[in-house]
Amino acid sequence: MSTLALALVAVLGFLWICLLSRKKSIGGNYVKMDKQTVPDGAKLVTYQWNLPYSSSEIIRRLELLDEEDVVGCGGFGTVYRMVMDDGTSFAVKRIDLSRESRDRTFEKELEILGSIRHINLVNLRGYCRLPTAKLLVYDFVELGSLECYLHGDEQEEQPLNWNARMKIALGSARGLAYLHHDCSPGIVHRDIKASNILLDRSLEPRVSDFGLARLLVDSAAHVTTVVAGTFGYLAPEYLQNGHATEKSDVYSFGVLMLELVTGKRPTDSCFIKKGLNIVGWVSSVRFSFFPLPFLPPLPRHVGWVFCS
Known part of the structure; x- marks a missing residue:
């Protein structure tokens, strides 16, 4: 083996050891x-x-x-x-x-x-x-859950404008990404939903209840076969095979983003009466109405324009 090849192997080995050390030391x-x-x-x-x-x-x-x-x-x-x-x-x-x-x-x-x-x-x-x-x-996170802000009286006291919704979306994504990629081993949340996103006084979001599904529902394995979560947010494949993964978390996060944008619960009655949930409804109307950037910046229930 040439000197260059040996040097390359040594460098790669050193980087791998550093990466493992970093993963173990997180937190x-x-x-x-x-x-x-x-x-x-x-x-x-x-x-x-x-x-x-x-x-x-x-x-x-x-x-x-x-x-x-x-x-x-x-x-x-x-x-x-x-x-x-x-x-x-x-x-x-x-x-x-x-x-x-x-x-x-x-x-x-x-x-x-x-x-x-x-x-x-x-x-x-x-x-x-x-x-x-x-x-x-x-x-203690002062302002309570995103669910209260989207569907409760808190919305009237401090409406969530588009800038606030963007801040909540980005912060929630960062929190979930940290659980998936910066914890060792990675943590699958299994119950991403509006009531598990808490807001502080500056509307900075904080993901709550992470790790509890694994700890309290099935502590035998990191990826379990016991379905935990909330109806309306669960990925179809998770419901089918019971395997919670990072991908099923991302699906739930996508549902949460639709809820944040529309102001509608995933299982709102206007969807249910059509035999749909929020994902099915968005899929059915995405080519039928004006583009999302032209939605009026209503403080709450911005989705009413679609569900009449």
């Missing part, structure tokens, strides 16, 4: 995990940054959460708003115990999720195991 610089055992069998684990509160104070606040603090309910449990004495808010997801897995496996997977940090992802700040519940502590 590692941001992780600072602190495990604390507190009285009465409770356990508190914090990620990324130590929370500036004592473990007993956090546990006390968690135990005081009740129905008045509920801000949402999802497929994996109830979400509460926890307010600390200094006014700082956190979102707390109470995991349905019927979905729980072995503690060691569960906590190992959470360490991976807790290591992920990106401006367009909701940060997992901690995990608490109480005798009666498992609780995940996240950053």
Whole structure:
């Protein structure tokens, strides 16, 4: 083998080692995990940054959460708003115990999720195991979900103009791309939808609930055969064979973009009565109406012009 060939092999080998090292270290610089055992069998684990509160104070606040603090309910449990004495808010997801897995496996997977940090992802700040519940502590995202802004009263208070919708589309895409390509191993979300896109005060989107489908529905394999997700967003091949992949996430993201542009839910009644969903409807009208750039910049339900 020539000297040039040997040099080329050496360079390629070095680059490959650097790439593997980079993949393994993603998120590692941001992780600072602190495990604390507190009285009465409770356990508190914090990620990324130590929370500036004592473990007993956090546990006390968690135990005081009740129905008045509920801000949402999802497929994996109830979400509460926890307010600390200094006014700082956190979102707390109470995991349905019927979905729980072995503690060691569960906590190992959470360490991976807790290591992920990106401006367009909701940060997992901690995990608490109480005798009666498992609780995940996240950053609280002030304005709530994109679903509320597209279909709820929030739209009237701060309408989403086209610039805002573009910002939400790009930020959501960046968050999903980070999960797919910058995490090692890559994370398939499996439930991309408007209610899992949260908005901060500047309308910067943050993808939430990533990793939970794998963790709570089927922890046996990275790509599972158990269908998880929301009807209307699921890729046809995912429904057919049960295999969640990056491509099925991208399909769900495409449905989300149609919802963002039209202001219509994927299974809006105006589609259902025609035997369609939003994808089928867009396919049926794409050559029948004026080009999308000429749509009027209506603040909400811009799709009404098509569904009369």
